[in-house]
Amino acid sequence: MSTNTHFEHCRSLIQSREAKVGVIGLGYVGLPLAIAALRSGLSVVGYDVNVAHIDRLASGHSTIGRVAGSEVLTYTGNGALTLTGEAAELAACDAILICVPTPLNKHHEPDLSYVVKSGEMIAGILRRGQLIVLESTTYPTTTTGLLKPILEKTGLSQGEDFFLAFSPEREDPGNKDFETSTIPKIVGGDGPLSTELAVALYGAVVNKVIPVSSCEVAEASKLMENIFRAVNIALVNELKVIYGEMGIDIWEVIEAAKTKPFGFMPFYPGPGLGGHCIPIDPFYLTWKAREYDISTRFIELAGEINTRAPYHVVEKLVSALSMRRTKAISGARILLFGLAYKKDVEDVRESPAFKLIELLESHGATVDFHDPFVPVIPPTREHAALAGRESVALDDDMLGSYDAGLICTDHSSVDYAAIVKAMDLVVDTRNATKSVGDRSNVVLA
Structure with missing residues (x-):
């Protein structure tokens, strides 16, 4: 058993469902995640910089198909969900999940400004015993090389005072076969205590958690999933052009190829x-x-x-x-x-x-x-x-x-x-x- 009292306290709150979870960014990733946490019995503080979006949600209007506005109203009505644009509200949270955009800039380079701003905001309210998890897709070493130094500028130490992990989002809008709680969740922490805490948190929210050895492995796994799709979609887009010039219907070709019960996956x-x-x-x-x-x-x-x-x-x-x-x-x-x-x-x-x-x-x-x-x-x-x-x-x-x-x-x-x-x-x-x-x-x- 760990002798770290901050770790023990946070884990105890998670296990008893007394933990309060903060979600930064209430978009296609953050809002379904917040609802999944609420359904599991945890209380949630949902934060977004877009005040108009917060107001719409608070009035029961969800812009995300898989989240009903009526369910948002139920949780705000019973006090389990707090919607806010004030960073100070996150200070009471035992775990804070960062679900912000990570776009490319005009030079086709990563724009991590939203992650940096979120980290700086959390640093302003960071306290001992908190778990911080980045969910935004990014390159390996972002969590430990970019976010961690921002948080440790407070004088608090990762793994001793607070705990840091990465868990890639896997939302698939429009897919009726899966929702947040039924999609396996990969978790990689910065050290064993951070991993264990993050596994405990997500284990309370989703059906299956897959721990990996580090934040970097978790970050890389998300990129691998999407690179796999991008490369294979490019392949069929190229074949479409080639077969089209030959008078061959690419769609019929795919239907024929996918009858093979092994070694082929249709794109x-x-x-x-x-x-x-x-x-x-x-x-x-x-x-x-x-x-x-x-x-x-x-x-x-x-x-x-x-x-x-x-x-x-x-x-x-x-x-x-x-x-x-x-x-x-x-x-x-x-x-x-x-x-x-x-x-x-x-x-x-x-x-x-x-x-x-x-x-x-x-x-x-x-x-x-x-x-x-x-x-x-x-x-x-x-x-x-x-x-x-x-x-x-x-x-x-x-x-x-x-x-x-x-x-x-x-x-x-x-x-x-x-x-x-x-x-x-x-x-x-x-x-x-x-x-x-x-x-x-x-x-x-």
Whole structure:
């Protein structure tokens, strides 16, 4: 048994469900995690710098599909959940989980400013016996090399006074088969006591915890998961182009290949990568590898192929307009179906739809969009000019007024058969029209 009284006290609070958990960042990772902790019997302080977001949640309006606003109201109503924009509220927390964005800057380098600001904020209220866990995806050594020094500037020591760990988020918006509590949780602490505390905390919240030997292994595991996906998606995006030139349907090829019961895992092509993880995370390792004078050729090539995907789609659309409708792209009216980065979610982070709209409009086209999950384009850092545009309603007369439809996201609730029937040309990047009988006016891209 440990003789560290701070460790023993924190562990005792966790085991008895008396611990108060702070969650910094109430987005697609932080909010579901906070709800999972509340369901396990822990009390939570949810912190976010966006005061308007805090106010919306407090009034029962959740912008994240898998979290019901009514459940948020239940927990705020019974006092288990405190929503705040005040850092001082975190001082009472026994564990603080950092769930903030880690984007790339304009030079394609890691932007850890949100992690740094969170660390500095925690340092202002840090006390003995607290567990601090970083969940934001990042390169190995961030937790111990960047966050730890910020916290130890207080004069408190990691492993003696407070405890530090990394546990990568594994949220998958729109996936109905898994939620926060049913997704296995990897945990790596800075030393055995920190690991044990973090395992105890997450063990109280999720069904299965996988401890690893260090923060660095946990950080690397998250990057590996997303690099694996990025590289394989790039592969099928490249094969799509090659097979397309040969007159072979990539979707039929994948269906045939995946009948092999071993040694093959299906990945699917698309109009480009979206979401916060796959388009961004691989380049965290690329950046870090330069410190060791190592090039990441697979990752960089995958990035080039996936970045090229929207351009390929536009080329197919331009060619189809010219060949099938003798229509130039300049002056054409295009209706884009699906703005979210994946089906059946409202999440538009890094969505390839934004790039497609900008490319088409740079060619002189007029572009509208329809998305049942995204009524209005929200403000984004890289596509600010598109903010405020509204989703158009669908009817046959309206569909027939467009020169072409472009399926970017294959939401389940959209009637693709009706779209194909009403429009002269449909460019399908997701094989969403696969069940439509007559696809003579459909071009797969």
